[in-house]
Amino acid sequence: MNELLILVIALVAICLFVVIGERVRLKHWGKRPVPMFVPRHWRGILEEKMPMFLRLPLDLQEELLERVLMFVEDKDFEACGGLDRVTEEMQVVIAGYAQVLQLNKSRQFYARLRSILVYPDTFAVDDDDVGLEDDLRIGESWGTGSVVLSWRAVENIGRDEDELNGKNVAIHEFAHQIDQEFSDADGAPILDAGVSYREWAKVLRSNFEDLQKAIANGEKNDLDEYGAEDAAEFFSVVTEAFYEDSVGLRERRPELYSVLCRFYKMDPAQWGR
């Protein structure tokens, strides 16, 4: 009888251990079981495939690896357009760019984001309903909780010499997600104590109008012209420049750079080159 009792107690204890352990893990990491530690080879993937990673100070590299693990486990990655599967390398690199924007911040930016759709190359967007021909894209961000990316375009970030300095399609689309967190994309993300809405509106609007004026006058300008489309595109374009052309943006548009430093709690012009 005593032996039976001990056996029952032991079984109950094991069940409790498993259930409580799983609860703690799920609460901490999101909806699926995850590796407890960042796999060692992920650092090698980021060093090789994400040029920006090597510019980060060591402590931010470590923080990024932890955040990449959380992102990969929390979000769904879907292969599209004939892609066999979204490989581990693809997931780690895409998560790397998403989580660069999240570094140094306690508030989670991507609560609404559920899935990342990955195409092997450019993808067509059906514009038939507005009478336009299919448009080829390398990235999109949907307010319904998805980001769409061309893997070829992500792989080329920082490597394509024909591209204007300061471009990064992954950062562009994840910046839209931040903008779309609680509303439609309008270039006005949720701000915290670092920047007032009044300052944000004033500085972004004046820089946006500068860009529009420069384009209208046929003048050379320092930002991707796509940013002149509307306030949402401007926010994504200046976020790209903030991370990919930090020193240039700080020199040319110090007021805008300062506002972005306080918003992203980061000063990327101080990182390595």
Ligand SMILES: [Zn+2]
């Ligand atoms: Zn955009």
